Amino acid sequence: MNVCKRTVLTAVAVSLSTSLMHTAAAADQIRICRKEQFVVTPALRGAFFTHARKQVEDILKAEGRALPAEFLAWVDSDPDIATGVYAAHHKPEDVLLWLYSLRLDLGKEKFEHYRQLSLAAALVSAKEGLAADTTPREPMKLVIPRDPRVPVDTKDPQRKLDVNDHIINFLNDHTIEEDVVLDPKTGELKYDKRGIALPVPKRKRGEPAQKTKKIRRTLYAADVMASRKLQEKFNDYMKSQGHEVEIDCGDRVIHWHSSDAVRGEAYKKIDAAYRMFRSAYEAKGLLPKERDPFATPAERCLYAIRNFEHTFPPALQKERNWPPFPLTAPWPLLTMLAADQQPLREREERWIAFRDRGEFHRYGEYIHGIAQQFPMQSARRLKPYPFSYATIQMMLKDGGVCGTMGSISARGHNILGVPSCQATQPGHCAVVFFRHGPETGTFRCEGGQYATGGDEKTGPFTPWPFEREFRRNKRTSGHEIEFRGIKKMVYHQSLAWGMNHGSAAYHGGTVAHAVCLLLPEEQRRRDGWKLLHNAIARNPYHLLVIDKAIAMTETPQAQVGLWEQFRSALATAEGKPGCPTDGLYVTTVRDKVINRIATLPVPENPGDANQVLEFLQDEKCDRADVLERYRLALRTK
Numbered sequence: 001m002n003v004c005k006r007t008v009l010t011a012v013a014v015s016l017s018t019s020l021m022h023t024a025a026a027a028d029q030i031r032i033c034r035k036e037q038f039v040v041t042p043a044l045r046g047a048f049f050t051h052a053r054k055q056v057e058d059i060l061k062a063e064g065r066a067l068p069a070e071f072l073a074w075v076d077s078d079p080d081i082a083t084g085v086y087a088a089h090h091k092p093e094d095v096l097l098w099l100y101s102l103r104l105d106l107g108k109e110k111f112e113h114y115r116q117l118s119l120a121a122a123l124v125s126a127k128e129g130l131a132a133d134t135t136p137r138e139p140m141k142l143v144i145p146r147d148p149r150v151p152v153d154t155k156d157p158q159r160k161l162d163v164n165d166h167i168i169n170f171l172n173d174h175t176i177e178e179d180v181v182l183d184p185k186t187g188e189l190k191y192d193k194r195g196i197a198l199p200v201p202k203r204k205r206g207e208p209a210q211k212t213k214k215i216r217r218t219l220y221a222a223d224v225m226a227s228r229k230l231q232e233k234f235n236d237y238m239k240s241q242g243h244e245v246e247i248d249c250g251d252r253v254i255h256w257h258s259s260d261a262v263r264g265e266a267y268k269k270i271d272a273a274y275r276m277f278r279s280a281y282e283a284k285g286l287l288p289k290e291r292d293p294f295a296t297p298a299e300r301c302l303y304a305i306r307n308f309e310h311t312f313p314p315a316l317q318k319e320r321n322w323p324p325f326p327l328t329a330p331w332p333l334l335t336m337l338a339a340d341q342q343p344l345r346e347r348e349e350r351w352i353a354f355r356d357r358g359e360f361h362r363y364g365e366y367i368h369g370i371a372q373q374f375p376m377q378s379a380r381r382l383k384p385y386p387f388s389y390a391t392i393q394m395m396l397k398d399g400g401v402c403g404t405m406g407s408i409s410a411r412g413h414n415i416l417g418v419p420s421c422q423a424t425q426p427g428h429c430a431v432v433f434f435r436h437g438p439e440t441g442t443f444r445c446e447g448g449q450y451a452t453g454g455d456e457k458t459g460p461f462t463p464w465p466f467e468r469e470f471r472r473n474k475r476t477s478g479h480e481i482e483f484r485g486i487k488k489m490v491y492h493q494s495l496a497w498g499m500n501h502g503s504a505a506y507h508g509g510t511v512a513h514a515v516c517l518l519l520p521e522e523q524r525r526r527d528g529w530k531l532l533h534n535a536i537a538r539n540p541y542h543l544l545v546i547d548k549a550i551a552m553t554e555t556p557q558a559q560v561g562l563w564e565q566f567r568s569a570l571a572t573a574e575g576k577p578g579c580p581t582d583g584l585y586v587t588t589v590r591d592k593v594i595n596r597i598a599t600l601p602v603p604e605n606p607g608d609a610n611q612v613l614e615f616l617q618d619e620k621c622d623r624a625d626v627l628e629r630y631r632l633a634l635r636t637k
Contacts, residue, residue: 038531048515056086100134116328176223258370277382290388307351362412445489455584532549553596
């Protein structure tokens, strides 16, 4: 039998087996649900996990794969982990494979201690559709890549020099005087990562002048593009070396502190010069040709764990609030961190800056209009540099506008182990991050760099953990917005509120949702709501459950009943730390209920219709169309 036929037959067998299993499992779930009165009890949860595990084992067996029984038993032994594996993704086999792969790479002890982080990384990887490697191996050793640049001898007498050699030789053979920053504590020059003295930044109004010193250094490409005199020297030099290379960037059209956009012919000429100089830097090993490889899921976990376990002297520990976020936090809060794939070398440079000097950037240099023109923004400060474009290092060097500022903050927070991401606002880019209050043990999701609205107008660029799949954008610009299909800020905030209210009940809600989906459609329509309503009563902050309950409720009067039950459950959280009972969360659920009512027919019974209208009026519904429909219906009845 050929491979194609065997593959097709295997797929058919798996599909048939899964269908039969689903039918049998549904009957079993109905029986247990009835017995447990549609409440997620330990018996119902255990039955669901047993069914899910059996289904996963059969799927893996059909694919010729298997996982150790002791590993599967370990998953089953922790309800939080089992919930994430079996109830948070429609392909639990992929989550299990990734979880086992991470155990191999992290080592059993570290993996089990940081199980929440491991599960978050496994879920992210499975939902991205990445393939897990479960072949036996020793635990991974974290290796930070070195600077990838290999400088070329541009005056090598053993070969014929090319145009890029001569470009670099011109820069290296000429010098310029420059004012540079002095360290106020030592009086010594301040240097960048490559050991080049930092030029004096533009002073903001009201700021004291920094101590400076005049030095002489070799030219940067940026110096030449900023000076007509140097451009003329460069053109003459290149002609003398037999190259018809000529640039014309004007005099200080762009320079180190440029902020104005460049238009017309000047833009084209500067762009051509920038590309020429950048190519020369890359060809001669002075600027990386591309960004470092992204960190793998295992590398991300190991890196976060290594830093988290770092111990500062007691005074510094307190001063730096270290560690800022627990890596043992519940897994729904850690998927934002696990999704960050910054290359290790970029992380390490910023970690060392924080570890050794307490340096942590939440913002960068705001450079206005020129930031919308990548070639102009880059040309103004083009020089040899150990990091490529799209890195946090280049963002800190070149500056930008709101997108860059949000990216600097989000990346910096993630490097220190704080789940964070960029976020959209109308016409603006902000940042969000999770926080932890050690004194209360509560979590919260906050925003920063807001400009055009509050939380209600903010959308984090990261998937909500219960999305069916995580799809990354394939952008090549400097500050990529990672994911498509974002959820509003309140969804991410509700993760923290749900954990504050009670993680066991929250995970029970996730199981209730999964069991509800497992029921046959008729049974789901008749009794599935009981599972969801019970889950809301136990933890009213699970938007996965609330969204499903609203979608399944098929009459306006039942929607009002659901709203009343939600408000009653929320009232029990009054005074509980980290559990809001008013504000954005309440208005969000209210609007969801009203919008669902708008899609349903007006009840024929006048009493029911009047009940719904009273609800709409009491909740100050701003949908005139819905209010008018109900008023008109009551007038005609």
